[in-house]
Amino acid sequence: MSAEVARKLLMEHCTSAFLRKQLAAGLAHDDRIWRELSEISLVGMLMPESAGGLALSEVDFVLVAEACGYAALPGPFVEHAGVAGPLLAAAGAAAVGGAAANAVGTGLAAARADTIVARLAAARANTAVAGLAARAAAGEALLAIGHPANPFVADADTAEAVLLEHKGEVHLVSRRAVRLTREESIDPFRRLFRIDWTASPDTRLTNGALGRSLWEEAFERGALFAAAQCLGLAQRAVDLGVEYVKSRKQFGKPIGSYQAVKHLLASVQVKIEFARPVLYAAAARFSQHDCFSRALISHAKVVASEAAEVGARAALQVHGAMGYSWEVDVHLFLKRALALECAWGLSSFHRKRITRRILTQPLGPEHTFSREQHHA
């Protein structure tokens, strides 16, 4: 339901003319699209209700991320709403829930609340974090995420605050307190930055033990939603190719009537058809948090980024010289596919995780939906 609304909204806004306008202006983020995505609560989809979010699941967001890929939506939406927002909410909740956290020996508030003054300071900080999470869920504040798995931070320049890692801890740092160095990407809509910053007790949201598990979860979301965007991207590339080969004529016939052209596009469609169920299963089993579910996310990332790449290349090929031109949009999809493969774990990393699952867990058809067995 939200996915259909998102798809419609994004396709209305992300026209070729819009992309070209942003391209010329060197912009990724667009206030109007952001406002509309916020108005229908998509920005806070994965955020908890306490932060004003919809508390929906990865199953729901994966469809929205797929629509973003299809539309080639520029800007921070997927990382903000899909990864950074939930991370901030979880880290903030852990800090606020100091007493509970203390019971399991983790948590920022408990660790610091050894004096009344410190306790008050912690409470103020927690209120500020909760406030930021609520504004992030409402789309009023933009977040960026500097995940240790990614060398650079996307869309850091338009963010109000950046989530950063230090010794496993989650830190929340104002954008004004970090130094940004632009790292130009081949994808003109991917605004990457190197971030120089200094960790301090004031920026710390969680300790290392809790932080590491939150960073891990953020990584899984990042990889899953990158895969979702790739799948959307792959389908869009095929659709662009199909549209062109139906109208372009050579030897007196549409080139789409020739088998060489048909088979190229059909082969990509086969890849898409068999990446989709993996992606949806990975989303459905996200909360399993074990070797099986992580391998499934990796599987989705590998096959979806392959589909995106071969899709974009097939689209380029069937467009002929037009496909190689700046004027035709195909290159935008090709570049996004390349960029997404580089983010949230390279395919080589993800393949290794799959191999680990294969070599350490039981195999066979009865294990398609298995979970890890813990022997206590």
Added chain:
Amino acid sequence: MDLTYTAEQVAFRAEVRAWLKAHVPASALPPFDATREGFEAHRKWERTLAAGGWGMVTWPREYGGRGLDLIQWLIFEEEYYRAGAPGRVNQNGLFLLGPTLMEFGTPEQKARFLPAMARGDEIWAQAWSEPQAGSDLAAVRATAQRDGDDYLLNGHKIWCSRAAFADWAFGLFRSDPTSEGHKGLSLVLFPLDAPGVTVRPIARLDGKVGFAEVFLEGVRAPVAQRIGEEGQGWKLCMATAGFERGLLLRSPSRYQVAAAKLVELYQQQAERADPTLEAAVTRAWMDAESYALSIYATASRLIQGGKIGAESSTNKIFWSELDIALQRTALSILGARAELLPQAPDAGDVGTWLDDYLFSLAGPIYAGTNEIQRNIIAERMLGLPR
């Protein structure tokens, strides 16, 4: 899609597993295509299956089934392949003609043919292709000429799987002699021992009998053996082909079990094997899982009343290509021994990989070549012009 098996499904799996454990023959049966002996050994197995009520679990009870749904069918298949149970000699009947009869047959035809099929009493062959009608199946020339309450069948069918030893065949015939192409075709059943039928076995590239050609000279078949309306044959064939490519012919568990065996082989040979093969092993496993997840999604959709569409073509391409890659990887792991036949003195544990590899090469050809499937995807899914 619900990814957790229900208690009922778990119990069903246990029941299938226990039955197979008690009944699957300890040593492999001789192949069903090579000799009459192997064929009959497989017929006997079909009868054992049927006696246990496992002939075709998705069929209604009145036809020898258990009235189970497609998820249970997948579970049955998973256990079946996991147990290493014999190949289904009657797969043409059970997986292709069966569903077609179920959808288009009269009550009398269903009662006449389905229970005998489920029991293994009648083993079926497919008689569609002709020397001049392969990918262009609509070019069939064999005729079914009306003669009172009978058809007189004449013509030459080829590449008929199982026909060397099977009892019956389902054939595509031109019932309107003035027709061309897809029109005027009818699907007619005939016994392979009927007067006027000559069966000539054809050897496959491995030298074993794999299929046959069938010559029909004035073969008499009652009109009651025609499925569907006269002239509706093409529509029925396309429905059958949908079953063939789509869901039933190649269960995902076949490849999941093969992938697990491949991983085992790799682990056994890891010290000697080229380390770069790990990527191919991982890939084979991934593709088998992708196929399984896709089929579960399709089965869930069909249970909710959906119809199988062009995914029968994407499926066929996917399983046939993953099969070749999987089997070829096994040969690479075996290294220089990969070329040895099992009877070679130093073959060791080469197993059936070579056989399975050769058979996988037929995958992109039978059930409609992958080139034809890509045309279908391009034209029906993507809307490209003919």
